[in-house]
Amino acid sequence: MNAPSQKSSELAPELTEPVLWKITLGELDEKMGVKIVEESVERVVATMPVEGNRQSFGLLHGGASLAVGEAVGSWAAVIHASTLGKTAVGVDVSATHHRSAREGLITITATPIHLGGTLTTHEVLITNEAGQRLCTLRITNLLMKRKH
Template identity: 75%
Template sequence: MQPDIKTETEQDQPWKIILGELDEKMGVKILEESAERVVATMPVEGNRQSFGLLHGGASLAFGEAIGSWAAVIHAGKGRSAVGVDVSATHHRSARSGTITGIATAIHLGRTTTSHEVVIYDDEERRLCSMRITNLILDRPKPGE
């Protein structure tokens, strides 16, 4: 069996987002991906709490994922990132539709990154504001 050898062009490409099990269960879809900005969507249906509202924990999991993905893209080849701090304020909730999360870089450093994550509803109303800080680690990403 031949080893999986990547071409020089493939090696130079930035890491592409790979959905985890929770992301798939929540129905996350990636629309845009870079260290500076990640945009994704998630359905409200399937992510509601017992009162029929979008679960606050689902919002946090969604926001933390997109902020961390941006950090991993920034980390570059042979490095990865892990979340070390996340804070969120829930402004309102949703009962149906699709939410959109936008992670925007605040700081892209050698050892840490910080991203603001804003989650909007279908009517572009702000549902949640978050900030996530990630630590850049000198270890390869899974699959590298």
């Protein structure tokens, strides 16, 4: 689990507060068709098509759910970390698959459970277009000083 490499929480010369980090999709995110809907300290929301992310039985791949869930949860942690002039790296992720999907668009929503100065924990819900819960993830990130 690698931290995003973008340096966007730098202090602007005329500002006294750090600039919030803005999400930049990685290569895997782009290949999976991830789209950002909302990004803030309080909530990060993204969507992803099931098509192109299915396993051999035609179901949404569990690994795709984990990959996108970890990405969205980590982005949420980095946004919080940027308010402290820090970055975040994932240290733990776990998931429970409740149901699957064969088609459509899934929505991935990360909300904070704990926003500390050293650790963050986020709950990440993956739902289908009917609002049914497909997967629940919990991700913990370590906040660290940014390396310039």
